[in-house]
Amino acid sequence: MLDIQTQLFESQDLRLGPIDHEKDPEIESKWTHDSEFTRLMDTDPARPLSAAVIKKQYEKLEKKVEEDKNLFHFMIRTRVDGRLIGKAVVQWIEWTNGNAFLRLGIGSAEDRQKGYGTQALQMLLRFAFAELNLFRVSALVPEYNEAAVALLRKFGFVQEVCRRSALERDGRRWDLYTFGLLRDEWQNGHTGQAER
Numbered sequence: 001m002l003d004i005q006t007q008l009f010e011s012q013d014l015r016l017g018p019i020d021h022e023k024d025p026e027i028e029s030k031w032t033h034d035s036e037f038t039r040l041m042d043t044d045p046a047r048p049l050s051a052a053v054i055k056k057q058y059e060k061l062e063k064k065v066e067e068d069k070n071l072f073h074f075m076i077r078t079r080v081d082g083r084l085i086g087k088a089v090v091q092w093i094e095w096t097n098g099n100a101f102l103r104l105g106i107g108s109a110e111d112r113q114k115g116y117g118t119q120a121l122q123m124l125l126r127f128a129f130a131e132l133n134l135f136r137v138s139a140l141v142p143e144y145n146e147a148a149v150a151l152l153r154k155f156g157f158v159q160e161v162c163r164r165s166a167l168e169r170d171g172r173r174w175d176l177y178t179f180g181l182l183r184d185e186w187q188n189g190h191t192g193q194a195e196r
Contacts (some may be wrong), residue, residue, distance in 0.1 A: 008127055011119035016074035016088060024075060025051040027084045031107040035076050041144050043167055050137030075118050085111045088124045100128060101173045110191035117151050129183045142167055143175040156189040157181045
């Protein structure tokens with residue numbers, strides 16, 4: 001169980017924080033030139049974006065956060081040097097029902113497979129359940145994102161929906177999965193053990 005001393009926005013190697021409007025657009029622009037990242041992070045068509053376009057997206061995003069009150073967006077940074085490595089989102093929050101969707105992405109291929117996704121998801125779940133007091137969270141994952149499927153299962157997420165052949169990539173149809181995790185499952189599970 002968590003106590004008041006538990007850090008919400010820090011893990012062993014990472015920190016969740018706000019957008020840096022000066023430095024982050026250039027870095028995220030580079031990520032959009034990597035079709036693997038854009039296809040893992042989103043189901044929209046992959047396309048490279050300039051730093052100027054990313055900066056405008058950040059401005060729209062922050063306005064939406066303020067106006068809608070159902071979205072929390074974090075940049076994932078290394079604790080050692082504050083280097084941007086990804087982003088984490090709690091979105092589509094239904095306050096009445098205590099439901100939300102999570103999105104998480106590690107930008108550069110060099111930063112993947114290092115345990116950063118595990119640490120980021122631990123912090124995001126802690127924020128969603130312990131701070132926002134949500135009852136359940138969901139995540140949409142393409143069938144081809146095997147690392148995300150494995151990560152969600154590691155945290156006790158259950159595959160609840162399979163939208164068969166919902167995505168087309170490179171001339172092949174792929175399923176789109178919806179995974180869910182309830183607060184009780186998170187509290188009673190093994191999902192915080194790696195940080196202790």
